[in-house]
Structure formats: C-alpha cells, structure tokens
Amino acid sequence: MDQHNGASETDSGAFEGSLRSTTIPSIIDRAVQLFGDREGLVDGVGDGAVRLTFAQLSDEIDTAAKACVAAGIAPGDRVCIWGPNGLRWLLAALGAYSVGAVLVPLNTRFKGQEAAYVLRNAGVRMLFTVTDFLDTNYPSLLAGDNAVDTLERIVVMSGDVPDGCTAWDDFIAAGAGVEIAEVRTRSASVQPDDISDIMFTSGTTGKPKGAMIRHGASVRGFDAWATVVGLRPGDRYLIVNPFFHTFGLKAGIVASLIKGATIIPQPVFDVPAVMARIPQERISMLPGPPSIYQTILDHPRRAEFDLSSLRLAVTGAAPVSVELVRRMKEDLQFETVVTGYGLTETTGIVTMCRHDDPDETIAYTSGRAIPDVEVRVVDDEGNDVEVGQPGEIWARGYNVMAGYFGNPEATAEAINSDGWLATGDIAVQDAEGNVSITDRKKDMFIMGGFNAYPAEIENALAGYPGVSQVAVIGVPDHRMGEVGKAFIVARPGATVVAAEVIAWSKANMANYKVPRFVEVVGSLPMNASGKVLKGDLRARDND
Secondary structure, three states: OOOOOOOOHHHHHOOOOOOOOOOHHHHHHHHHHHHOOOEEEEEOOHHHOEEEEHHHHHHHHHHHHHHHHHOOOOOOOEEEEEOOOOHHHHHHHHHHHHOOOEEEEOOOOOOHHHHHHHHHHHOOOEEEEEOOEOOEOHHHHHOHHHOOOOOOEEEEEEOOOOOOOEEHHHHHHOOOOOOHHHHHHHHHHOOOOOEEEEEEOOOOOOOOOEEEEEHHHHHHHHHHHHHHHOOOOOOEEEEOOOOOOHHHHHHHHHHHHHHOOEEEEOOOOOHHHHHHHHHHHOOOEOOOOHHHHHHHHHOOOHHHOOOOOOOEEEEOOOOOOHHHHHHHHHOOOOOEEEEEEOOHHHOOOOEEOOOOOOHHHHHHOOOEEOOOEEEEEEOOOOOEOOOOOOEEEEEEEOOOOOEEOOOHHHHHHHEOOOOOEEEEEEEEEOOOOOEEEEEEHHHOEEEOOEEEOHHHHHHHHOOOOOEEEEEEEEEEEOOOEEEEEEEEEEOOOOOOOHHHHHHHHHHHOOHHHOOOEEEEOOOOOEOOOOOEOHHHHHHHHHO
16 A cells, blocks of 8 residues: 555645645735725734734735834744734734745743743844743843844844833834835745744753744645645634744634634633633634644533634644534534644644544544645655554655754654655554554653553543543553553533443553553643643652
C-alpha cells in the first residue's frame, strides 16, 4: 500500500478557486471586496463592545500599518506581540504584516527569562504588550538580566504606560503623516514565499526554536482548513485559542478573513463567560482542545445558557473519545465536529477529518493529509511501516516551515534532503490514510519491553464512567523499567475510585497498557492552548 497520502481527486475538487499563491495583506483587501459591509469583528462585551465591518477593520489595519512605518519598521524586521486576544493584538499583527515585517508572537504565560530568550534570539526591534493582564506588568519582566539589547521600542496596548514605553494612542498618532500609498507599496511587495512569522516551539527538547512560517503557506493552508470545516460568511467565530498560537492566529484570524466569518476574540477561557457569550453574540464556531468541550458539557450551569447557535467545532491537540463526539453533537447540537493534526513546523496543519466522516473516524483519528500535502509513517530508519503499525509521522508539502530561524543545524536535523519533516509524533495509519496520533516520540514509555503510548491509554480511560479528563505518564519501576500512572479528573457529582479504574483497565486493555497507579485530582495543569503539561505532572510525581 502506498502510504504517501496526498490529496485525492475528490479532495482537490473541493478546493477549486482556493488561494494557492497569495499573502496575508492581500486577503485583507479581498475581505473588503467580498464582505466589506458585513460585521468583521466584535471586541469586548455589552455596551462597550467595539463592532467593525470588514471595511472598517481594514481602515484600522491601515492606520496601524502607517504607525509601523513611522516607527521605522522595515521589511523583514521582527515585531513581537505579548498580550491577550483582542482588537489591538490583531491590528498590531496585521499592520506589521502589511508593511513586510515578521511577527514573533509571545506566550502570555512566559516569564521574563523565557520572553527575553525569544526576543534576543529573533532580534526583535519592537514589542507590543500590556500592563494590565492577569495582574502582570509585562514590560517590568524585561528589566535587569532580562533586558534585550535589540529592543528599540515597547508599545503598551492597554494599562498604565511605564517610563520609556509608548502608549498605543501615541504610537498610532505618530503615523498620521505617513501616506497610505507607502503602505500600499509595502503590502504589494510582500511575496507568498516571504516569512510572515517566527513561531517559537514549546522547547520540550531543549531551548525553544523559531519556526519560520511563510505568507503563502498560511493563506493556502487555512483556506483548505476552513473549506473542510465549512466555515462560511456570516459565521460568528469565538476565538478562544490564544492569538500567539498558530491555531488562534491562522485558523482564527486568517481563516475568518478568508471566509468572511466575524472575528470575536476571547481574552481568557472562562467557562461561564464563554457560555454567556455564545447566546449574546450567537456564536456558531467554537474551536478548541477537547478539554474545552468537556468542561462545558460537565458544567453545572450549562442548562442556563442558550447554546443552540453553535454549528461548527474543530478539536485536536489531545485524544478525543467517541463519547465526547457524540455528546458534542447530541447535547451541544453541533452540526459538524472535526478533528485534525498539525504542529508549528507545518504552519499548524497536516491532516484533517472531513465533516462527513463517521464519529469513530473523528474520535480515533486525526484524519488524512490535506490537499497537496504528503504524509508517511516510518520506523527509526525512515522506512514506511505497515498499515496499522506505529511509527513517526513525516510530512512534506507547501506547509512545511522554511526552517528554524538562525539555526541551520536544527533545520537539517528536522527536514531531510528530500523535504520530509520528521515531526517527532508517533501514529498509526489506516488503509484510507487516516492517522491516529498515539503520542510524542519522547512521551512513549517502555514497560517490560513493550512500547506504551500514553495517548492511546488516555483514550481508553476516557470511556470509564465518571471520567472527565485524564493524563498518563510513565514512571520508573525497578522491575518493569517504567509503568503507567494515570491522573484523572472526575465529572461533577461522580466518584472515581483508583482501585476500580485499575481493575477496569485490566479487563479492557493489554496488560502493558494498564496504569499501575491512578491518582484522582481536581484539575490537570494545562498551558494556554489547552494542552496538558506532562512535565508538571512528572515533577509533581517526583516530589
């Protein structure tokens, strides 16, 4: 069986007229032409909310772009944003893109040392940030040993403005004297193969590395993504995924501009706030990791909110159970639930289920390669494995990064001479080309000579009665080498007993997969993108 699974003729037909060679600035202009009078963005809640049509949003982006020119930002200069989802984050990003700058988003949970590393590594000249988010004054974190020599200007988008920083309004006002023709010239000069972003990876195997992402790949990939999902003009898209993450920025902002969906940023994922916002704004699109939907489904106040406007859900980043897919369709009334797989180094997208796939395919797999992208599953020597056997996912196509910024050695290690990116993710592939992610290569543990994949065990435990969330790690064992330990969060009102879970596991999975230890916890540590921080669980277990 040929396992180089690219687009089929059927898939390709669905993408006729797609944006195959263009840039992010060009889709802003296209959005104005196609959807100009439609509501393009809603920022904030209640009477204080800012509501802009796509045409008005474009004008605001032009204003931010002129301010970037006035600040001396040249094509190729790196500009960083460190703050929560919101209008000004979007304006700073799209304004920077429009003048040919390269965006370097920063995780809002980073501490000063982590942020300084990224800023120095990327040679960032200008930083947009805030002083009033989650009780954090971000500029103050870049003092002393964390000062960054390349950083020439800090623009404060909201909150008090410290000495030496520039207020957002002053930054914008300084661009008043710049002719719009200069912005138009800059935007037109941006090419599809130009770098749009340097997205720093999480650094799970050492220092974070900056993946260089192209304009053309961003637009083409998320045109394909949005088409598969069924995003359409008039959809109202609550973007809970952080803008600093590939998903929030590209599957959120870029996809909405392409398809004419209303962008509704959510600064912090708070379940009651999100459930209240759904009826307030008639939200139809709500993406996120499985934990978001599970938390909403299990929330004791869910019945108080009218969630009937929900139509589209896209999930991934963690195992999804068939039961969760069923409950999302039956209890939350989603018409479409789609899962997918991607990573920073692939512009955030590699494979996707299709909306008409069976629930089992959506739950147990991450779908098949998007059009014009190839996927292989290989052994440690780079040879294709048999269908149904685990191996590392390799990907090749337009979506693969240009490389790691300033790190040719790491680039050569990740991408071979034939253009295949080694993802570090372990999966099995079925005869139709659907991949089931079993784990990160590094997260696999070996029990008594058998390879055990935590994600596979987690997916099984998700079917145990009363389980809301679960995470599995390998822990040392003097006899077996390593054994599994499961951390379980129970549903509200449910009681989960560790011994009973272990007994159930023995009856329902191979012995080497059975967790030898089970700990019931109130919550799992997660990053801002909803992924479980297994390093924190390992550290907790070692204490």
